[in-house]
Every structure is written in structure tokens, then in C-alpha cells.
Amino acid sequence: EVQLVVSGGDLVQPGGSLTLSCAASGFSLSGSTIHWVRQASGKGLEWVGRVRSKAYSYATAYSGAVKGRFTISRDDSRNTGYLRMDSLEIEDTALYYCTRVPVPNSWRFDPWGQGTLVTVSS
């Protein structure tokens, strides 16, 4: 079965750090761009950032809301992507999804992981 499994969500204090993992099974992530998307409770989807494949020099990009605080990376040998979150703010509380765009020159997030909950609270 083709799936992404997201893990690492937790309760963390404001100013704290957390790293999420996104492990692929049933397919190789190596040629794909990995994206992270979050959704606060009762709210819409928000694009967080992405890391491209080795062919594109693992280039990263982030939303303005997280730029400078979040870092996206990948380890193709482990078929896994990561989202490192530093200087967490209460507004970062959300369900975090990972997904991928499987081929270049297309805009299609498929599949999606099940999401992991990050709660930022004192």
C-alpha cells in the first residue's frame, strides 16, 4: 500500500522545538518533492514548505509564517522527510500533514499522511 506515515507530534511550550517525521512506504520518495501542510482545528489548509529532490539540489521554500523558524529536510536513504520546528508559537498549534508532488511540472499532492498533532501551550 502506498502511504505516508507522519509522527512526532507532541505538546510543547512556546519557544520550544520539535521535529516531525514523514516516512514513505510502498514507494520511493527520492524523486518527489516533499511538502508539509498544516491545519488548525476547525480551520483551512495552510501550506508550510517543501524540499525538492536531489535533482533539484534539495532546494527548500517556506511560507512567510514559518520562514526562519522551520527547516525541512529529507533522508532518501531512509525514505523519510523531516520538519524541524524551532521558536514555536501558540499559532503553530495544528495538525501537520506531509504529502508529495510526485513529478516535476505538476501540482498534485498525493498521497497525504494521516497527520500528527502539534500543540504549543504553556
Add this chain to the structure above:
Amino acid sequence: QSALTQPASVSGSPGQSITISCTGTSSDVGAYNYVSWYQQHPGKAPKVIIYDVSNRPSGVSDRFSGSKSGNTASLTISGLQAEDEADYYCSSYTTTATGVFGGGTEVTVL
């Protein structure tokens, strides 16, 4: 990057057709044919139903169709069914090589 603009809610009776709009700018929706649509049922992860403006993934009903004109993309659901009741989100690639989503549209089947 501001969120794309979608109507908060759209409703229709079974069998009817509804259309959801997604309005952006020349820096996102209007820039490329890289617009996709996602269906999300409560408590579930989103699922792609349209990509690259009008392409349907294998296994997605042909009752779903997409189009674009200028800075506005549209999703049409024909022959509305009870199972179509869900939240729908558009997404676009942008000229700064980032992504953006719409605010989401709640579809109600009357």
C-alpha cells in the same frame, strides 16, 4: 502570500450541479496551469480530485471537473450525491516557487 479566495459554503440538491470558485492573482492561479483541488471529509486527510487545472486522477469520479479563466479556477461537481458532502480546497503553485491554498468551501447536499 495571501490565501486564495473561495466561497465559505455552497449547497445543492441531489442530482444538481454546483460550481466552486477559487480566485487568486497573476502571481498564482493566473501564472501557471498548476491548480489542484482537494476533498476533505471530517477527520480525514485531504484527497486530490483535480490537478493541473483539469486533470482527474485515476479512480476519481468523472462527476468532478476543473477549469480556469484568468486568475480564477473553478471546480464543478455534477450529479451531486450525498457522499460529496465535504470541505473542498483549491491550491496553486506561485511565482515565488511556493504553494498556497484557498480558505476552503463547505459543500452541503440538501
